[in-house]
Amino acid sequence: MKIFRIALFGAITLAPCHFSAALAQGAGPQSSQSAKQETATKQPWMNSSLDPDVRADLMIHEMTLDEKIQLVHGAGWGVLREGAPVLPGHNGGAGFVPGIPRLHLPDINLADSAVGIRMAALHSRYATLLPSVLGMSASWDPDAAFLYGSVIGRELRAQGYNMSIGGGVDLIREPRNGRNFEYSSEDPILGGIMVGQLARGVQSNHIMGDIKHYVLNDQETGRNILNAVLDRRAMRETDLLAFQIAIGAAQPAGVMCSYNRVIGDYACESDYVLNQILKHDWGFKGFVLSDWGGTHSTVKAALAGLDMDQPGNDGYFSEPLKQAVLDGKVSQARLDDMIHRIVRSMFATGVIDEPPVQSVVDPFRGRDDAQKIEEEGAVLLQNSEGILPLDPAKIRSIAIIGGHADVGVISGGGSAQVDAPGGNAIDPKPGPSPWGKAIYFPSSPLKYIREQAAPGANVIYDPGTDKALAAKAAASSQIAIVFVTQWMSEGRDSATLSLPDDQDALVAAVAAANPNTVVVLETGGPVTMPWAKDVKAILESWYPGIGGGQAIANILFGRVNPSAKLPVTFAASDSDLPHPKVPGLKETAGLNRDPAVRDLTRTRLEPFDVDYNVEGMAVGYRWFQEKNRKPLFPFGFGLSYSKFAYSNLKVEPGGKSVHFDLRNTGSRAGDEIAEVYVTLPAGAGEPFRKLAAWKRVSLAAGAVQAIDIPIDPLFLSVFSTDNDQWSRPAGDFLFEVGGSSADLPLSYTLGQAASR
Numbered sequence: 001m002k003i004f005r006i007a008l009f010g011a012i013t014l015a016p017c018h019f020s021a022a023l024a025q026g027a028g029p030q031s032s033q034s035a036k037q038e039t040a041t042k043q044p045w046m047n048s049s050l051d052p053d054v055r056a057d058l059m060i061h062e063m064t065l066d067e068k069i070q071l072v073h074g075a076g077w078g079v080l081r082e083g084a085p086v087l088p089g090h091n092g093g094a095g096f097v098p099g100i101p102r103l104h105l106p107d108i109n110l111a112d113s114a115v116g117i118r119m120a121a122l123h124s125r126y127a128t129l130l131p132s133v134l135g136m137s138a139s140w141d142p143d144a145a146f147l148y149g150s151v152i153g154r155e156l157r158a159q160g161y162n163m164s165i166g167g168g169v170d171l172i173r174e175p176r177n178g179r180n181f182e183y184s185s186e187d188p189i190l191g192g193i194m195v196g197q198l199a200r201g202v203q204s205n206h207i208m209g210d211i212k213h214y215v216l217n218d219q220e221t222g223r224n225i226l227n228a229v230l231d232r233r234a235m236r237e238t239d240l241l242a243f244q245i246a247i248g249a250a251q252p253a254g255v256m257c258s259y260n261r262v263i264g265d266y267a268c269e270s271d272y273v274l275n276q277i278l279k280h281d282w283g284f285k286g287f288v289l290s291d292w293g294g295t296h297s298t299v300k301a302a303l304a305g306l307d308m309d310q311p312g313n314d315g316y317f318s319e320p321l322k323q324a325v326l327d328g329k330v331s332q333a334r335l336d337d338m339i340h341r342i343v344r345s346m347f348a349t350g351v352i353d354e355p356p357v358q359s360v361v362d363p364f365r366g367r368d369d370a371q372k373i374e375e376e377g378a379v380l381l382q383n384s385e386g387i388l389p390l391d392p393a394k395i396r397s398i399a400i401i402g403g404h405a406d407v408g409v410i411s412g413g414g415s416a417q418v419d420a421p422g423g424n425a426i427d428p429k430p431g432p433s434p435w436g437k438a439i440y441f442p443s444s445p446l447k448y449i450r451e452q453a454a455p456g457a458n459v460i461y462d463p464g465t466d467k468a469l470a471a472k473a474a475a476s477s478q479i480a481i482v483f484v485t486q487w488m489s490e491g492r493d494s495a496t497l498s499l500p501d502d503q504d505a506l507v508a509a510v511a512a513a514n515p516n517t518v519v520v521l522e523t524g525g526p527v528t529m530p531w532a533k534d535v536k537a538i539l540e541s542w543y544p545g546i547g548g549g550q551a552i553a554n555i556l557f558g559r560v561n562p563s564a565k566l567p568v569t570f571a572a573s574d575s576d577l578p579h580p581k582v583p584g585l586k587e588t589a590g591l592n593r594d595p596a597v598r599d600l601t602r603t604r605l606e607p608f609d610v611d612y613n614v615e616g617m618a619v620g621y622r623w624f625q626e627k628n629r630k631p632l633f634p635f636g637f638g639l640s641y642s643k644f645a646y647s648n649l650k651v652e653p654g655g656k657s658v659h660f661d662l663r664n665t666g667s668r669a670g671d672e673i674a675e676v677y678v679t680l681p682a683g684a685g686e687p688f689r690k691l692a693a694w695k696r697v698s699l700a701a702g703a704v705q706a707i708d709i710p711i712d713p714l715f716l717s718v719f720s721t722d723n724d725q726w727s728r729p730a731g732d733f734l735f736e737v738g739g740s741s742a743d744l745p746l747s748y749t750l751g752q753a754a755s756r
């Protein structure tokens with residue numbers, strides 16, 4: 001018994017935030033209350049009624065120089081690299097910063113958690129795989145985004161972490177970017193709002209949240225060596241605006257600066273993006289941490305606004321920073337500012353007062369949440385002759401083809417990879433999910449389709465590996481449902497928008513054999529569909545998460561009425577994009593590993609510029625409008641099993657809000673995402689409509705509702721680099737309202753006089 005107790009105590013002391021966790025697990029509410037009071041008397045910063053900034057300053061006053069230096073860098077690669085030391089207290093995540101027990105400052109344990117918590121398997125833990133961030137954003141539902149973040153926060157807490165390093169909000173400028181599944185949208189307002197809510201959800205669990213990768217890390221090819229070039233106004237109105245909105249909404253503890261250069265300087269040592277914009281203009285109070293290995297200097301980075309070097313083994317912010325402070329190259333005040341930002345964020349988010357208490361992650365709750373988000377986020381792109389929802393009373397046979405739909409759903413790779421329970425569903429082996437392989441999660445669409453088809457219906461599965469056999473299976477069934485997958489990952493971009501592994505030919509073969517073909521896409525982002533006209537229905541399920549199989553079946557059979565809209569444009573071909581080829585990518589096909597990721601020295605590769613001024617402010621749907629090109633499926637588009645009618649648009653003077661009526665003219669209840677776009681006066685130099693606001697509305701069949709949507713004045717403004725200010729241009733503003741960026745039945749011109 002004694003041994004057991006010692007072992008247990010040992011476990012607690014080694015756990016993250018062990019110091020405070022032990023406190024939190026004191027003898028009882030009263031004694032822990034009086035212990036807290038006693039501590040607060042001796043250590044006034046432990047008085048939770050004080051302001052986080054005051055508490056931080058009180059604590060910093062007591063810190064030695066060495067303690068301060070210890071806080072501004074991580075303890076190395078830890079579990080990420082074989083052979084790297086793992087310190088006691090390290091919880092097994094991507095990052096670890098030891099705390100200062102004598103001051104009651106807990107360790108910081110950081111976990112990658114873009115779509116769920118990474119590396120859970122290493123410690124036999126479970127983590128919920130959520131749908132991709134892009135899939136969640138397709139719900140256009142800020143509550144779903146908050147829920148998404150709260151699942152992550154809840155599970156981080158249960159696993160003993162106190163900081164998330166998810167929260168990707170890089171703009172989808174490059175639809176072939178390997179990490180788009182971690183990001184939210186090509187539109188800064190949609191992306192910023194959704195990721196802001198996601199990070200709020202994380203922080204609502206007393207976990208430090210993070211927004212990344214700041215900024216213009218819009219492709220993986222050459223991410224460590226490329227210089228993103230974009231004029232300052234365009235940057236403020238696009239990529240930076242997404243960050244501004246997300247950071248403003250969430251007030252995250254951390255902002256992770258990216259690997260790439262931004263107009264000349266590495267993002268992690270750019271005075272312009274860190275000091276001037278993030279900290280000065282936006283008033284960000286948290287700390288800037290580098291992406292892993294993204295720090296390139298000591299003095300320059302420290303003076304530019306970097307507050308924490310991760311994973312910290314490069315030595316920039318350890319001894320060299322201490323020396324720079326002693327030499328006066330970095331002032332003591334700047335070092336204190338770094339510490340202040342870190343410590344105040346710990347107080348503000350509650351990781352000191354409400355430290356994580358380890359518990360068993362609830363996989364059932366996580367799965368239900370993931371399924372709900374997926375049901376709101378899967379986009380019905382095509383549904384001719386009302387083939388969907390499938391009517392079990394009429395369907396006797398279904399052929400399910402491809403995509404490993406018999407066993408599960410695909411997930412995204414890289415540092416966003418979540419470990420699949422039971423191992424990769426297509427090749428179960430014990431151990432963590434390997435980097436660089438497509439991992440399937442055990443949520444079988446086939447199983448749930450079988451459950452929902454009529455008893456006695458013949459539902460067969462064909463793996464789709466042989467087109468002739470697949471066509472035969474399709475021909476023998478009333479309905480053919482083809483599952484196609486596109487695996488994407490950090491460190492790679494896809495050379496083209498085409499589906500990999502000859503899947504276009506598979507769909508074409510099935511469609512030729514069966515006129516009632518439905519395609520379910522499981523993709524990281526937009527893909528081309530040369531077969532679109534030959535199939536009846538298309539459902540984009542993104543990476544659907546651990547509840548994906550059931551969510552897909554629920555939509556196919558109409559238990560759920562689809563409601564999502566595309567958060568990104570689906571181009572008809574690569575040649576329609578602003579950059580027909582991924583800049584810097586030498587390959588012409590397949591998913592390509594970025595050479596700069598392989599070459600860790602990054603010295604043998606030629607740095608290159610990516611000229612984002614080609615499209616400038618005209619990202620995504622704006623480009624298609626400006627160039628008058630027709631996408632395959634436009635931004636904001638998505639079908640429902642209901643239909644919605646818009647009427648009576650009015651715009652308040654000053655463009656403060658819009659009002660209109662929305663009617664469900666269909667025969668079933670459904671949600672409509674009503675979208676508001678604004679075209680600024682001609683003199684603004686932005687010849688395209690931009691999303692300004694939206695509302696997701698639930699309507700019973702036949703119901704009509706008067707809708708009011710407030711407009712944020714910022715979204716009617718342009719950024720002037722003459723005075724670094726936003727201002728409203730003079731002239732007529734065109735407001736358009738409807739259910740897709742390409743279908744806007746209502747319009748209203750707010751004349752110059754009424755627009756101020």
Ligand code: BGC
Binds near residue numbers: 094112165291292
């Ligand atoms: C990624 C980050 C991630 C970090 C730690 C980097 O390669 O770009 O998003 O948080 O690794 O795993």
